[in-house]
Amino acid sequence: MAATLKDVASKTGLSIATISKYVNGQTIKQENKEKIDAAIKELNFKINYIAKGLKSNKSMTIGVLIPELENVFATHIMSRVEDTLMNSGYSTIICDYKNDTDLERQKLSFLLNRQVDGIIAVPTHLSKDDLAGLEIPIVLIDRIIDGVNCDCVLVDNKDASFSAVEYLINKGHRDIAIISGPKDVYTARERTLGYIDALVQYSIPLNESYIFHGNYDTQSGYNLTMDIINMQKRPSAIYVTNNEMTIGSVIALNECGVDIPNDISFIGFDNIDFAKVTKPNLSIIVQPRDEIGVTAANLLIEKIHDPDTEKRVIKLKTSLIKQASVSIRK
Amino acid sequence: MAATLKDVASKTGLSIATISKYVNGQTIKQENKEKIDAAIKELNFKINYIAKGLKSNKSMTIGVLIPELENVFATHIMSRVEDTLMNSGYSTIICDYKNDTDLERQKLSFLLNRQVDGIIAVPTHLSKDDLAGLEIPIVLIDRIIDGVNCDCVLVDNKDASFSAVEYLINKGHRDIAIISGPKDVYTARERTLGYIDALVQYSIPLNESYIFHGNYDTQSGYNLTMDIINMQKRPSAIYVTNNEMTIGSVIALNECGVDIPNDISFIGFDNIDFAKVTKPNLSIIVQPRDEIGVTAANLLIEKIHDPDTEKRVIKLKTSLIKQASVSIRK
DNA sequence: TTTGTAAAGTTAAACGTTTAACTTTACAAT
DNA sequence: ATTGTAAAGTTAAACGTTTAACTTTACAAA
Numbered sequence: 001m002a003a004t005l006k007d008v009a010s011k012t013g014l015s016i017a018t019i020s021k022y023v024n025g026q027t028i029k030q031e032n033k034e035k036i037d038a039a040i041k042e043l044n045f046k047i048n049y050i051a052k053g054l055k056s057n058k059s060m061t062i063g064v065l066i067p068e069l070e071n072v073f074a075t076h077i078m079s080r081v082e083d084t085l086m087n088s089g090y091s092t093i094i095c096d097y098k099n100d101t102d103l104e105r106q107k108l109s110f111l112l113n114r115q116v117d118g119i120i121a122v123p124t125h126l127s128k129d130d131l132a133g134l135e136i137p138i139v140l141i142d143r144i145i146d147g148v149n150c151d152c153v154l155v156d157n158k159d160a161s162f163s164a165v166e167y168l169i170n171k172g173h174r175d176i177a178i179i180s181g182p183k184d185v186y187t188a189r190e191r192t193l194g195y196i197d198a199l200v201q202y203s204i205p206l207n208e209s210y211i212f213h214g215n216y217d218t219q220s221g222y223n224l225t226m227d228i229i230n231m232q233k234r235p236s237a238i239y240v241t242n243n244e245m246t247i248g249s250v251i252a253l254n255e256c257g258v259d260i261p262n263d264i265s266f267i268g269f270d271n272i273d274f275a276k277v278t279k280p281n282l283s284i285i286v287q288p289r290d291e292i293g294v295t296a297a298n299l300l301i302e303k304i305h306d307p308d309t310e311k312r313v314i315k316l317k318t319s320l321i322k323q324a325s326v327s328i329r330k
Numbered sequence: 331m332a333a334t335l336k337d338v339a340s341k342t343g344l345s346i347a348t349i350s351k352y353v354n355g356q357t358i359k360q361e362n363k364e365k366i367d368a369a370i371k372e373l374n375f376k377i378n379y380i381a382k383g384l385k386s387n388k389s390m391t392i393g394v395l396i397p398e399l400e401n402v403f404a405t406h407i408m409s410r411v412e413d414t415l416m417n418s419g420y421s422t423i424i425c426d427y428k429n430d431t432d433l434e435r436q437k438l439s440f441l442l443n444r445q446v447d448g449i450i451a452v453p454t455h456l457s458k459d460d461l462a463g464l465e466i467p468i469v470l471i472d473r474i475i476d477g478v479n480c481d482c483v484l485v486d487n488k489d490a491s492f493s494a495v496e497y498l499i500n501k502g503h504r505d506i507a508i509i510s511g512p513k514d515v516y517t518a519r520e521r522t523l524g525y526i527d528a529l530v531q532y533s534i535p536l537n538e539s540y541i542f543h544g545n546y547d548t549q550s551g552y553n554l555t556m557d558i559i560n561m562q563k564r565p566s567a568i569y570v571t572n573n574e575m576t577i578g579s580v581i582a583l584n585e586c587g588v589d590i591p592n593d594i595s596f597i598g599f600d601n602i603d604f605a606k607v608t609k610p611n612l613s614i615i616v617q618p619r620d621e622i623g624v625t626a627a628n629l630l631i632e633k634i635h636d637p638d639t640e641k642r643v644i645k646l647k648t649s650l651i652k653q654a655s656v657s658i659r660k
Numbered sequence: 661t662t663t664g665t666a667a668a669g670t671t672a673a674a675c676g677t678t679t680a681a682c683t684t685t686a687c688a689a690t
Numbered sequence: 691a692t693t694g695t696a697a698a699g700t701t702a703a704a705c706g707t708t709t710a711a712c713t714t715t716a717c718a719a720a
Contacts, residue, residue: 002465004676015700020678029698046443050383051676054705059380061423069409072400079399079426086425086437091444093391094424095416096409107416113376114421135332222607247577248607254584255609277552277578279585334706345670350708359668381706384675663720670713676705683700690693 003043011039023047053115061091062300063111065104065121069096073243073270073289074122077141080293081120088301090117101125112136118300124185137303139296143186144313151299152313153292157187160285160318161194161241162201164267167283167320168237169202172329173265175235177210179224179245188213191241210235214245221248229256236265236329241285243270250278261327272321280324287318333373341369353377383445391421392630393441395434395451399426403573403600403619404452407471410623411450418631420447431455442466448630454515467633469626473516474643481629482643483622487517490615490648491524491571492531494597497613497650498567499532502659503595505565507540509554509575518543521571540565544575551578559586566595566659571615573600580608591657602651610654617648 005023009016012035022028022036039045053059062085066074082092093116095107104125111119118137123145131138131148138150145152161178168176178195181188192211199206212227214220221240225248228238240246246268253260260266260280268275268284275282295314303309335353339346342365352358352366369375383389392415396404412422425441427433434455441449448467453475461468461478468480475482491508498506508525511518522541529536542557544550551570555578558568570576576598583590590596590610598605598614605612625644633639 006676016677017679017701018699020676021699024678027697032698048384048445048676049443050380050389050445051705052678053380054378054384054676054707055678057705069405069412070402072402075399075405079428082399082425086440091423091440092425093421095412095422098409110416110421113379115378115380218603218607247604250581251584251604251608254581257587273548274577274581277548278581336706346707347671347709348669350706351669354708357667362668378706381675382708384677384706385708387675661720664718666716666718668713668715671711673710674708678704680703681701683698685698686696688694688696690691 002048003045004048005045007043008036008039008045011043012036058117059115060089061093061114061116063114063116063119064092064094065107065111065119065123066094066096067099067122067124069094073287076289077122077293077296080290081297084294084297085301088297090301097124099124105130118304120296120300137300137307139300139303141292141296149311151303151311153296153299153316154314155287155292155316155318157190157318158194158197160287160320161191161239162198163318163320164239164283164285165195165198166202167322168239168265168267168326169198169204171237171265171326173235173237174204174329175207175210175233176237176239177212177228177235179212179214179221179228179238179240179249181214181216181241181245183213185216188216188241195239216242216244218244218248218251221245222252223248225249225252226256229253229258234264237267237326238264239267241269243274245269246271246282246284247274250274250282260325265326265329267320267326275321275323278325282325283323284321285318286321288316291316332378333375334378335375337373338366338369338375341373342366388447389445390419391423391444391446393444393446393449394422394424395437395441395449395453396424396426397429397452397454399424403617406619407452407623407626410620411627414624414627415631418627420631427454429454435460448634450626450630467630467637469630469633471622471626479641481633481641483626483629483646484644485617485622485646485648487520487648488524488527490617490650491521491569492528493648493650494569494613494615495525495528496532497652498569498595498597498656499528499534501567501595501656503565503567504534504659505537505540505563506567506569507542507558507565509542509544509551509558509568509570509579511544511546511571511575513543515546518546518571525569546572546574548574548578548581551575552582553578555579555582556586559583559588564594567597567656568594569597571599573604575599576601576612576614577604580604580612590655595656595659597650597656605651605653608655612655613653614651615648616651618646621646 005016005019008019064078085092097103097107120139122141123143128145128147140150140152142154180192212224214224240249258264268282272286275284335346335349338349394408415422425437427437450469452471453473458475458477470480470482472484510522542554544554570579588594598612602616605614
C-alpha cells in the first residue's frame with residue numbers, strides 16, 4: 001500500500017541504506033538527491049514510524065493523563081502541551097480518568113504498556129508507589145509527589161491565595177469567605193493554607209465557618225454561595241478557588257440580586273474569559289496556563305534526551321487581575 | 331530492558347512461537363500454560379505494540395481531530411470516544427486545530443503520517459479533497475461532507491431548532507430571537523434553518539433583525555444578548571444555540587436584571603450542567619453527547635474490521651428539556 | 661504393535677526501518 | 691601512473707513480533 005524505503009530504493013536504483021541516510025539528513029551526491037526526491041514525491045513515501053520505533057525503541061509518542069477531558073483548566077494546558085510536543089515530532093495520547101482513583105491507575109498503566117516515550121500527568125490520587133521504578137520520564141503538573149524522581153510543574157497556590165486575600169484585606173475586608181476544593185486534593189489544601197496565612201499575617205481572627213469546601217464543580221460553587229448568601233453574618237467578600245466554582249458562584253449571586261461589588265466583593269479563579277464577560281469584570285487569580293503546558297512539555301523532552309538531568313521542580317507564579325469586583329469596605 | 335517474547339521463551343524452554351500463540355489465545359498444554367504464566371509474571375512481560383504493529387500493519391491507535399481542546403462539547407464526546415476505543419484496545423491520539431483552517435489540514439496530515447488505524451474528526455473547513463483517496467476509515471462528527479466515503483454521526487440540528495422554537499410558539503411567543511453561530515459553519519446554518527422552518531410553519535412573519543450570528547463563544551453570547559436587551563422592540567424569547575453562548579447570554583440577562591422567564595423566556599443549548607445551576611433552571615436543547623461519542627467510535631471500529639461496510643450516516647435526535655425558563659406569553 | 665490423526669510445538673521468514681562494518685568511487689597530491 | 695583518503699554507497703544483521711509450513715507428540719482405534 002504505502003510506499004516503503006525499499007520502493008524508493010528500487011525506483012532510484014540505490015540501496016535502502018542510502019535512502020534511509022538521506023531521509024535522516026546525511027549527505028549524498030546532488031544527482032542522487034534529486035532522484036530520491038523525485039521518487040519520494042512520486043511514490044508519496046512517508047516514513048513508517050512504527051518500523052522506525054521498533055528499531056530505535058522510541059515511539060515518538062507521549063502519554064498524557066488528566067482528571068477529566070471536560071476540565072477546561074487541564075485541557076487548556078494540554079492544548080499547549082500538544083503543540084509543543086508536536087513541534088518536536090511527538091504525538092500525544094491523551095487519557096482522562098474521570099476523577100476516578102481506580103481509572104487513574106488503570107489509564108496510567110495503559111499508557112505505560114503503550115511504549116510511550118514519556119508521560120505528563122495531572123495526578124489526583126497517584127502515590128509514590130504508582131510512580132516508582134518507572135523506566136520512562138514523567139512530568140507531574142499541579143501536584144508534587146515526594147520521594148519520586150519526577151519533574152514537576154506547579155504554581156504557587158499558597159501565594160496565589162495569599163495575594164487574593166491580602167488584596168481584600170487591604171481593601172478593608174475582615175469577613176472573607178473562601179470556597180476551596182476537596183480537602184484531600186493538594187491544590188485545595190494549599191489554597192486554603194494561603195488564605196489562612198494571610199489572615200494570620202494581618203492578625204485577623206480565623207472564622208472556621210467562612211471556610212467552605214466544594215468539589216471544584218459549578219454546582220458546588222452555586223450551592224455554597226447560596227449558603228454564604230443566607231448566612232446570618234454574611235461575609236463582605238468571597239474568594240472562589242477554581243474555574244467551575246467561580247461560574248456557579250456568580251450565577252448564585254446574580255440570581256439573588258446580590259450586587260458585586262456593592263453588596264459583596266468577589267475574587268474568582270482561572271476563568272479569565274468568564275471574568276471578562278461579567279459586569280463588573282471579575283477580579284481573578286490567573287494561572288499561567290500556557291507557560292505550564294509549554295514548560296511541562298519542554299521538561300519532558302529534555303529529560304527524554306538526557307535521562308540523567310536531575311529532578312526539577314518548577315514553581316510558577318500566578319497573578320491577580322484586579323478588576324471592579326472588589327470594593328472598599330466602609 | 332523490558333522483557334520480550336524471547337526472554338519468556340528462554341525462561342520456559344519453549345519456542346517464541348509457542349509463547350506468541352499462547353499470548354494470543356491459542357490452546358496449549360496446561361503444564362506449559364502455568365510455566366508461561368509464571369515466567370510472564372516474573373519477567374513482567376508486556377507485549378510490545380510497536381513490534382506487533384509492524385508485523386500486522388496496525389498501530390491500534392486512532393487519531394482524533396477536534397476544533398479546540400477547550401470546547402466542552404467536543405471534549406465530552408471525545409471522553410466517550412476514548413473509553414470506547416480503549417475497551418477495544420485502541421489508544422487515542424488527540425489533535426486540536428484551534429479553530430484554524432490551516433492547522434486543521436496540517437494536523438490531519440500529521441495523524442495520517444502516524445500510522446493511525448482510523449480517524450474521528452469534528453471538521454470545520456475540511457473539504458472533499460482533503461478526505462478523498464484516504465486509505466484508512468474516517469468518521470465525521472457534526473458535519474456531513476458530500477462525495478466522500480466517510481461515515482458520519484450528527485444530530486438533527488434543524489429539528490432541534492424547530493422543536494425549541496415550536497415550543498416557544500406554542501407558549502404564545504411570536505417575537506423570538508435566535509443567537510446562532512457563524513454563517514459558514516454547518517451546524518449554525520442548520521440551526522438557523524430550523525428556526526425559520528418553525529416560524530414559516532406557524533405562519534409567523536420572519537423578522538431578520540431577530541437573527542443574530544455569534545461565533546460560538548461566551549463573549550459573543552454576552553454581547554449579542556446585550557444587543558437584544560437594548561432593542562427598541564425587544565423579543566419575548568431568546569433561543570441560544572450553543573454551550574458557551576448560553577452562559578454569556580444568561581450572564582448578560584442577569585446583570586441587566588432582565589428576569590427569566592417573567593421579562594423574557596429563554597432556551598439554551600448543550601450545557602446541561604449549567605442549566606441545572608441557574609434559577610430558574612433553563613430549558614435547553616441537549617445533544618446525546620455520550621451516544622455521539624460511542625456511536626462514532628463503534629462505527630470506526632466496525633469499519634476497521636470490515637472496510638467494505640458501506641457508508642453510514644447516523645442522525646441522532648436531540649431533546650428539549652423543558653424547565654421553568656419559558657413562560658406563557660400573555 | 662501399527663497406524664492415523666488431532667493437538668502441541670518449532671522453524672524461519674517477514675514486516676520497514678537503522679546502523680556498524682565494509683566496499684567502491686572520485687579525485688587531489690605525488 | 692600511483693597512492694592516499696574522504697565521501698558516497700552497500701551489505702547484512704537487528705529490533706520484537708506473527709504466521710505459514712512443518713515436525714513432534716500423544717493417544718485412540720485397529
